[in-house]
Amino acid sequence: MKRILFIALIASISLTSCNSDNAFTITADQVGPLTKDTQVSELKTLFSKDSVVDQNSGLSEELNVNAIEIYEKGGEQLLSLMPTKEGSPKTIKTIQIFDARYTTEEGINLNSTFKDITDAYEVSRVETLISSIVIFVDEINAYFTIDRDELPGELKFNMDAKVSTAEIPSDAKIKYFMIGW
Incomplete structure (x- = not known):
């Protein structure tokens, strides 16, 4: 009987959490x-x-x-x-x-810019790929992809250039938002 009550309690908590304001919250340990x-x-x-x-x-x-x-x-x-x-x-x-309703506690979502990310979190590292750059934020286990088309002049076309945070425009838009555990 205790087991059935425990299972019912867990199920109701799960269903309640899906319908609450947390349904679209992103933290280091949770996505909705x-x-x-x-x-x-x-x-x-x-x-x-x-x-x-x-x-x-x-x-x-x-x-x-x-x-x-x-x-x-x-x-x-x-x-x-x-x-x-x-x-x-x-x-x-x-x-x-x-x-875009999935949002971190600091207000970052798919509609955010690079400036929004750096204002809210410390960038852990930047990886330069052929057609994009990836911004890692270890604090929330997230990484954001920004298209190379968002970069200025030479960086947009020089596939060998390593991009630093200082070279990424503040208004660069997020292309992909990923969480990795």
Whole structure:
């Protein structure tokens, strides 16, 4: 009997947290109702009012090459989740944010600029890629991709140039917002 009450309590807390203001909050340990300990098997319950599209089946399930996508009823994509490749039970390794309602406690979301990020957090490092740069913020386990087209002159076209935080324009827009645990 105690076990049934405990399970009911956990289920009601989970459902309540999905409907609360925390449904779109991002912290170092949470993205909406997700935590680093959330199991893939719990996703349909956590997002019961949304659509969970799990493309992992057959060979792709063995290799874990496909993401699990979360869509709001009505069609807008909220998140794309990449499960861990090893271990059981499977948990979430990375989360790509698609909806600007997902916001950090400091107000950072998909509509933020590089200046917004640097005003709110300390940039841990910058990685230069061929067509973009990646800004890492270890404090919240996040990384932000900014397209090279947002960079000034020479940096936009010199694929070998290492980009520093001082060279990124304040108004550079975020292309991708990811959380990695």
